[in-house]
Amino acid sequence: MHKVHFIKRNSPVEYRLMLERQQTARDALAAGEGPNTVFLLEHTPTITLGRRARPEHILADADALARLGIEVLQSDRGGDVTYHGPGQMVAYPILNLNAWRPSVDWYLRALEETVLRLLRGYGLAGERLEGYTGVWVGGAKVAAVGVSVRQWITGHGLALNVSPDEAHWRVIIPCGIKDKPVTSLARLVSPCPPLEDVMERYVRAFEEVFACETLLDEE
Amino acid sequence: MGKMIEVPLPDFGDGDAADLEAVVSCWPVTVGTALQTGDDLLEIVTDKASFVVPCPCTGILREQRVFEEDRVRTGDIIAVVEEA
Numbered sequence: 001m002h003k004v005h006f007i008k009r010n011s012p013v014e015y016r017l018m019l020e021r022q023q024t025a026r027d028a029l030a031a032g033e034g035p036n037t038v039f040l041l042e043h044t045p046t047i048t049l050g051r052r053a054r055p056e057h058i059l060a061d062a063d064a065l066a067r068l069g070i071e072v073l074q075s076d077r078g079g080d081v082t083y084h085g086p087g088q089m090v091a092y093p094i095l096n097l098n099a100w101r102p103s104v105d106w107y108l109r110a111l112e113e114t115v116l117r118l119l120r121g122y123g124l125a126g127e128r129l130e131g132y133t134g135v136w137v138g139g140a141k142v143a144a145v146g147v148s149v150r151q152w153i154t155g156h157g158l159a160l161n162v163s164p165d166e167a168h169w170r171v172i173i174p175c176g177i178k179d180k181p182v183t184s185l186a187r188l189v190s191p192c193p194p195l196e197d198v199m200e201r202y203v204r205a206f207e208e209v210f211a212c213e214t215l216l217d218e219e
Numbered sequence: 220m221g222k223m224i225e226v227p228l229p230d231f232g233d234g235d236a237a238d239l240e241a242v243v244s245c246w247p248v249t250v251g252t253a254l255q256t257g258d259d260l261l262e263i264v265t266d267k268a269s270f271v272v273p274c275p276c277t278g279i280l281r282e283q284r285v286f287e288e289d290r291v292r293t294g295d296i297i298a299v300v301e302e303a
Binding site: 050051052076077078079103104105106108133134145146147148149150151 | 232242244257267268270
């Protein structure tokens with residue numbers, strides 16, 4: 001059985017710092033000197049532009065973003081514009097897909113499946129929407145997915161809305177999709193589960209989908 | 220002069236990848252670059268994934284057949300590499 005090392009961060013982390021951590025972990029895994037790793041964390045408020053992002057999907061100007069304390073950064077993942085911030089669980093699996101299945105499509109679906117299982121544990125029926133990556137509940141997006149794959153080693157991953165600051169959402173058109181709303185566990189489950197609980201359950205869901213043993217470290 | 224190898228876009232998804240269309244996002248290497256098997260050759264993106272195509276052989280990149288923003292499918296010839 002594969003082993004996966006989970007690293008859980010206990011306070012919000014800057015996006016650029018995690019870009020570096022991911023790169024270090026990817027290089028180590030590619031060189032055969034590091035484990036398959038999943039970083040679990042919250043980010044400080046950030047808007048990221050994926051490879052195919054359209055800057056006009058950011059609705060606020062630079063001053064408004066600065067007032068909200070939101071940083072804007074480029075990212076090498078696929079996808080359009082995404083918001084990250086406190087109250088959102090981010091998972092960055094750094095996996096060598098040769099150990100599972102070297103298929104980008106399979107990997108995207110497996111990541112979605114981890115969230116579907118997690119949601120089931122809270123009594124929620126998540127779903128996939130044909131033609132849209134991510135996980136949806138009642139037609140609203142609860143988790144966004146965007147990955148990069150190089151030498152079959154993965155980077156980036158998914159973001160699940162637990163209890164984000166909704167004012168921050170209004171400054172973007174998430175993933176460039178205008179007619180589909182965004183939702184969160186806070187809107188769907190009462191009382192909203194604490195992030196700690198969501199992360200613990202996420203590790204279990206990941207173990208099931210990727211048929212792996214996990215080792216958990218906190219930072 | 221070495222053998223000229225036409226490099227097709229590999230299957231990076233499942234068996235039904237012929238339906239999958241991606242867009243060229245960037246060339247990390249320029250024509251004339253010496254490449255080893257597995258080196259980064261071309262980056263493409265779908266709506267949710269970016270994927271770096273590895274060079275399938277050792278040699279020199281002689282020709283780029285696709286360019287940024289081009290739409291590509293599995294099997295399309297993306298480059299010509301002169302085998303070392």
